[in-house]
Amino acid sequence: MSATNTGVPSPLDTALPTPVPSGEHEQCPVTDVLRRIGDKWTVLVVVLLGQRPYRFNELHRGIEGISQRMLTRTLRGLEADGLVRREVFATVPPSVEYSLTPMGATLLEPLSALADWAIENQPAIAASRRATSARTNNLSAG
Known part of the structure; x- marks a missing residue:
């Protein structure tokens, strides 16, 4: 991260105030991203989708211990952040495939x-x- 790309200085290039204001910490883009990827399942889902697109049930079977509800929540969060693309195919029944977006791949x-x-x-x-x-x-x- 650099000031020229985000308007936020790199944490390694900037001295943090002491104490760090809680509001500043809460609004930090790095804190936001770490919350997303720091949960139990997100990194695993991103890594799997980095290998290839998956259909929902295939992804669910591929991650032992994750509930359908938690996989749905994880995928929805990643989709809301623009990291995952959800594509619905007009089949009977409809099928859904998930893949990383270009930003997700980065x-x-x-x-x-x-x-x-x-x-x-x-x-x-x-x-x-x-x-x-x-x-x-x-x-x-x-």
């Missing part, structure tokens, strides 16, 4: 970078969590 690169970072740093994160848990358990026992 999300795959930053998601891939985040996935690479997570995989690379997972051992260190797990070690840190174990150390924190051990310290917490020692404090509780003492």
Whole structure:
């Protein structure tokens, strides 16, 4: 993100005020996008649709543990944000196919970078969590 593209300075290029105003945080475009992709199912749906278009039931069968209601909500949210395209085919019964929009496809690169970072740093994160848990358990026992 850069000021020339969005009118919002990059968080790495700008010192944040202390304390950060809650209204500013709530209205931040980054906060908004992280809310959307940070839920339990959105990244998985985007990654699957990045491979190819899916019909609803095919997508539902392809994601173990997601309810039809939650898949519908996830797809509707992504469609409302312009990341997913919903196409209805005039068949009997009607069939619906979902695919990423061009903007949705641009999300795959930053998601891939985040996935690479997570995989690379997972051992260190797990070690840190174990150390924190051990310290917490020692404090509780003492």
